[in-house]
Amino acid sequence: MTTAIDDPRRTGYAAEVVANTLLDLARAEGRQLTQMQVHKLVFIAHGFTLALLGRPLMYNTVHAWKNGPVVRRLWQHWGERGTRPIDAPLPVSAGEPDVGSDAEAMEVIRSVWNAYGGMDGVELSRLTHTRGSPWSQVYGQSADLIPNEITREYYTGLARSA
Template sequence: MTIAIDDPTRTGYAAEVVANAFLELARTEGRKLTQMQVHKLVYIAHGYTLALLGRPLMYNAVHAWQRGPVVRQLWQHWGERGRVPIAEPLPIATGEPELNGDREAMDVIRSVWNGYGGMDGGALSGLTHRAGSPWSQTYGLQDNLIPDEITREYYTRLARSA
């Protein structure tokens, strides 16, 4: 399966790689996640990685859709699943780097999992829809993209206030 890259000059991992990290964390706890939970966890981890490590976690573009931040590639895999739990990891394109050796990124992912992994999709969506959030700043704009800079600024403020 070939997975399109939004912008090959961006750094980070494929969204599918990050999503699989969360699916694996859930699996090790005997849990399953819905597509909404995975979307939000991936986005929150991306935000904290931008804020804490100064680099993107994923290279895929994030869109401000009605139900919150969405990575189109993940939506293409699960868009119609609704609240049906995801049973299997996503396929990863040949040559995509894995997170295995990136201890810093995995630390952020584990931290996000520990802080947010127990929340359902609706609660996570509520977090990403808060006033002042990157989604609230960009939803309804013509290109509906959420720039990494807006995400980094927002999650830097959250990290400082924690």
């Protein structure tokens, strides 16, 4: 039996699960994504999930690196892949729940895909580097973690203005 504390809808999903969901949406349209696109789309989906559902989409931390918000766990899979398309789903640890059965989270992911999925990595990077963005609030500080609270506040503002 899953308790509330073990419920992934409460604590979030593995970043690989979220990334694979976005890669699946791209494949369904006959497209491929680069690691930069996936990093930014995962972060944007996480931000809107925090804002709209009041809970994290993923449990992994996000870092404010030079090239924008990065999930270290995803970076460990792809490293310096650059602009080469990702050609296979990421491995997911045994026992990790799939986001597909979470209708609310899937609605947010699909909405993010519909709004931002057609953008290339550079366009997505510009969005995540905008003045006032979570990345811009944290980048250059001694701690590079982007807190969920900052992300939630920013994406709540975006959701309200949409």
